Amino acid sequence: MSAELEDIHEECGIFGVWGHPDAARLTYFGLHALQHRGQEGAGIVSNDDGHLLGHRGKGLLTQVFSDEREIQRLKGSHAIGHVRYATAGSGGSDNIQPFIFRFHDGDMALCHNGNLTNCISLRRKLEDEGAIFHSNSDTEVLMHLIRRSSKPTFMDKLKEALNTVHGGFAYLIMTEHAMIGALDPNGFRPLSLGKMTNGAYVLASETCALDTVGAELVRDIRPGEIVVVDDSGYHIDRYTDQTQLAICSMEFIYFARPDSNIYGVNVHSARKRMGARLAQESPVDADMVIAVPNSSLSAASGYSEEAGLPNEMGLIKNQYVARTFIQPTQELREQGVRMKLSAVRGVVKGKRVVVIDDSIVRGTTSKRIVQMLKEAGAAEVHMRISSPPLKYPCFYGIDISTTKELIAAEKSVDEIRDYIGADSLAFLSLDGLVESIGLGADAPYGGLCVAYFNGDYPTALDDYEADFLKSLAPEDRVRLPEFALYKSKYEGNEYQALPQA
């Protein structure tokens, strides 16, 4: 939890194994380690000597596979699986992956983590040409493109299809003879290859899943790469050289598990450095540091060490509460905070506390947390956020797609402080974030996507662009300080004149 207690969500985790006698069971355990990336649906497809068998359903993995016989039925030594978060309107079981496609020349399964920015137009074009879709997920689009390609070999068809889709994607494909992973040209989402002691290869959204199944990391899959795993081992191919690393910084801030490593950077350590940097940038005279559990625990320990303040448990999380994001109204959402978190009166009473959270999304939860701590007797509540203000929507696989959902798009830091009722409020700087993560890649922002914070989208927004630009009222544009991409992209037209703060 946090990202203001789960108001933003990752949209999926993927896992696959090639060459293990109990592949479906192993995939189950791999997906279990990735459950934080999606809790609304899950599925596994196994490959039994070229025949693909699948089971999918709504809910947590443990609910979908509540009967041991479901795993036993998925025979074969290869399998791929998926856990998903359902965005509004797409929660039906038709959208649960992996999808199985049965063709005259063999079966294929496919699952996907991310979001295609040109999906709407591609799908419209494909439908006009006679394609029939069984879901409203953008995952199916890739398979239609593969099958409609006139290139001679499967790999050529796949490469052509991967060059046609835009946006953020990590695909996992299983054919009769191979498991294939592919990453978008910016590598927005992580994807890692591991090897087990029996020689089986594993592909997973995060390295924590490799650890769970006892696989050693072989390498991270890089932007524009295709990895093909078959009975002869693995080999890496490319479908494009037009790449530039821009991995989602929210993976480091909030989404990924602290025990995962992304491009060699441990997530817990990165969060700890963010907390330490925050303490340097925004110190406060206080008695203790407390974290909003769980994703801020690492940053709180960094802040506390750097500030020389005790790190106390001033907020505790109820482990068994239902997820509140399914509650539709603001009122219910606010109630939900109390179901999820409690202030520890005996710890915070009479104390000046620094509360560390990873982000502020809507602000309503932060307001509740401050209120809860004050009701528990805290003398002062100082909010410190271990990332910059979230001002812009994401189009690469996170479910915030309008600025209306983001309080920092509307209000200044001081106005947010006033709204949440904190005694002080500060955010980590963008430089502080980039340097704390420390990927150090030879790419803008050291190889990170920071579009959530500054609107500098690493790619064109395609189908989303017109609506996004229209959604920005002139007065909002005045307040929005950055827009590097749009400034250069729209030079010479009406958007050139975006006023600067």
Ligand code: SF4
């Ligand atoms: S816009 Fe934000 S959430 Fe989306 S990929 Fe970029 S940093 Fe991640």
